[in-house]
Amino acid sequence: MKNLIVVIVLVAAAAVAYLVLAPKSAEEAAPMTETETVPAVEAVTEEVEEIVEEATETATDIAEEAADVVEEAVGTATDAATDAVEGATEAVTDAVDEAVEGATDAVNDAVEGATDAVEGATDAATDATESATETASEATEAATETVAEEATEAATEGTNSMLDLLSPEGFNYDKVVEMVDGSELDLMKKTALKTALDSAKDNPELLTQVLDQIKGALGL
Structure with missing residues (x-):
């Protein structure tokens, strides 16, 4: 934008220089009076001012349009970025x-x-x-x-074994004595039974009676 303004100003300056130098060249060929030169310079100056003013206005308009375009582009980019962020956030x-x-x-x-x-x-x-x-x-x-x-x-x-031993047929003196000694009878009872057994061991009839007494005493 600044470059455009510079170009316009340079063009205007060149035009002014041309208009100013052109009369000088003419003077060499045909001298002019002072009263004729001043109005010409004023006219050129006014024309240059108009050109500069128009160039400035044009540059201003271009700058405003460019600013609007940039603003719209920024707004569009902002909206797109916002939409992208929202989409990414949702995702x-x-x-x-x-x-x-x-x-x-x-x-x-x-x-x-x-x-x-x-x-x-x-x-x-x-x-x-x-x-x-x-x-x-x-x-x-x-x-x-x-x-x-x-x-x-x-x-x-x-x-059965005890009953066999206490029968006349299965009688065994030593085992019957062990049976009496191993019983829970008191000592006096044991002694009486063993004494009777010793007296009847050789008398079958008396032995049967003594064996019956022993069975009764042992609860058999």
């Missing part, structure tokens, strides 16, 4: 929302999976505990029955 917001939703869904799925796994493990542990309890109960019952049966059989066998 980022949408991306963040989607990421948060995805993470939330993933966490919920993980929690549900863990809950199902815990429930499954709890059910399995409960079933295993119930099964183990039932098995232990059955084993305990079986062991109790076995022990009871064996104890009963042993007691029965012991009783």
Whole structure:
């Protein structure tokens, strides 16, 4: 813009110089009077002033138009930048929302999976505990029955063995004496029974009576 104004001023100055120098050349050919030269200079000066004024107005108009164009361009660029920022902000917001939703869904799925796994493990542990309890109960019952049966059989066998020893047919003096000594009878009773047994061991009829006394004393 400044260059344009400079060009216009230079053109005007050249025109003035031409108009001023032209009369001087004419003077050399044909001298002029002083009264004729002054009006000519004034006319040229006025013409130059008009040219400069018009050039200034033109330059001003061009500058104003250029300013308007620049302002419109800046406004358009600002609007475009604003729209771009808003679009980018919306895109980022949408991306963040989607990421948060995805993470939330993933966490919920993980929690549900863990809950199902815990429930499954709890059910399995409960079933295993119930099964183990039932098995232990059955084993305990079986062991109790076995022990009871064996104890009963042993007691029965012991009783039968004692009864055999306390019969005339299965009598064994030494074992009967051990039986009496190992019983819970008092010492006096034990001594009386052993004395009677010692007296009857060689007398079958008397032995039967003494053996019956011993069985009665032992609760057999």
